[in-house]
Amino acid sequence: xxxxxxxxxxxxxxxxxxxxxxxxxxxxxxxxxxxxxxxxxxxxxxxxxxxxxxxxxxxxxxxxxxxxxxxxxxxxxxxxxxxxxxxxxxxxxxxxxxxxxxxxxxxxxxxxxxxxxxxxxxx
Numbered sequence: 001x002x003x004x005x006x007x008x009x010x011x012x013x014x015x016x017x018x019x020x021x022x023x024x025x026x027x028x029x030x031x032x033x034x035x036x037x038x039x040x041x042x043x044x045x046x047x048x049x050x051x052x053x054x055x056x057x058x059x060x061x062x063x064x065x066x067x068x069x070x071x072x073x074x075x076x077x078x079x080x081x082x083x084x085x086x087x088x089x090x091x092x093x094x095x096x097x098x099x100x101x102x103x104x105x106x107x108x109x110x111x112x113x114x115x116x117x118x119x120x121x122x123x
Contacts, residue, residue, distance in 0.1 A: 007038055007045045014059045021098055022059050025066070028100065029055070032107040050114040055107070063091040064098065071113060072106050079105075 011022045022045075029047055030036060033054055036047040044058040044067075056067040063084075070088040073080060079102050084091040092098055 005040070007040065010040060010045055011059075018059050018064075018094065021064055021094070022057070024098060024100075025057050025064065025103065028103055029057075029107055032104055033111050036111075049111055050117070052114045052117065054110050054114060060091075062095075063093050066090045066092065066103065066106070068106050068110055069113075072109055075109055076102065076106060 007026060011019050011026070014022060026045065030038070033047060033049055036049050036054055039046050039048075041053075042056065044056050044065075046056045047054040053069075055069070055072075058065040058067070067089050073085055073088060073090065079099075080090055083093075
């Protein structure tokens with residue numbers, strides 16, 4: 001199997017309908033996490049701010065996975081109640097639209113969290 005070398009390459013491995021969702025998610029992250037460093041880590045698109053992991057996403061047969069750390073899952077527990085979750089993961093089913101507003105809030109929360117952690121370490 002060919003090793004994925006870029007986020008574009010990763011997204012291109014999925015059917016067109018899934019690619020559309022993954023591209024939307026990527027744009028949303030880059031728009032709301034200014035200066036985020038994009039890479040492939042653990043075989044999926046990964047983003048860092050302040051030198052720390054921000055979040056990851058991945059495509060699957062029946063859902064899009066968003067990995068935003070357990071703190072985001074706790075912070076947005078009410079809004080995420082309708083979605084299957086793991087300790088730091090969220091599954092957005094392909095049969096439903098991506099919850100853009102919720103995902104935006106999660107991204108902004110994580111950006112602020114990374115910034116706050118960096119700021120507190122300088123003290």
